[in-house]
Amino acid sequence: MEDTSSAPSRRRAAPMAPDQRRAMIVAAALPLVIEYGASVSTAKIARAAGIGEGTIFRAFADKDALLAACMAEAMRPDLTVARLESIALDQPLTSRLAEAAEVMHGHMTRMGAVAGALATAGRLERPAHVQPGKDGRSPDREAGLAAPRSALAALFAPDQDRLRLAPERLADAFQLMLMSVGRPGAPDPLTTEELVDLFLHGALTTPEEAR
Incomplete structure (x- = not known):
């Protein structure tokens, strides 16, 4: 029987904080949004991020929230x-x-x-409460x-x-x-x-x- 007592134990990576996970998803989504627009699927974004699709919806309420986060990141x-x-x-x-x-x-x-x-x-819509100033x-x-x-x-x-x-x-x-x-x-x-x-x-x- 093989002695594994001296083998290093495999540790599970520490889970990401919610903000870190959202940032990671947005970073993966940005180039796809530029390439495919709003029609890009969350499944494609999940593959690019190396996560399950369900993880996206644990980080963002819906796809629109993810797209809004992408716009905010680009700005x-x-x-x-x-x-x-x-x-x-x-x-x-x-x-x-x-x-x-x-x-x-x-x-x-x-x-x-x-x-x-x-x-x-x-x-891409401007919220109703956000209006341009006098200079546009x-x-x-x-x-x-x-x-x-x-x-x-x-x-x-x-x-x-x-x-x-x-x-x-x-x-x-x-x-x-x-x-x-x-x-x-x-x-x-x-x-x-x-x-x-x-x-x-x-x-x-x-x-x-x-x-």
């Missing part, structure tokens, strides 16, 4: 802010803004992909843009002595410009270099450039 600015804050401040402002534009483009593409997938299926921005959307805007302002700060406006105002304008030129289907979109040059130097050439 979270945490990773975007961290990437903006990691941009080296000792490089020229042009380089800083070019890096920032790429980071913001990725963030907006992700939000747009999820929102577009859900809107196409009629599953919804409170939820504005809250999601505030943190990246603050990180963008920090990128302007080292050149504050040369700026025509406060870093905060320039960050707001730069963010709005990125959102406008980065919209899906924009004809002949500007490159990152063109966008940053246009923002910093305007539409007119200098007399030296015109020669």
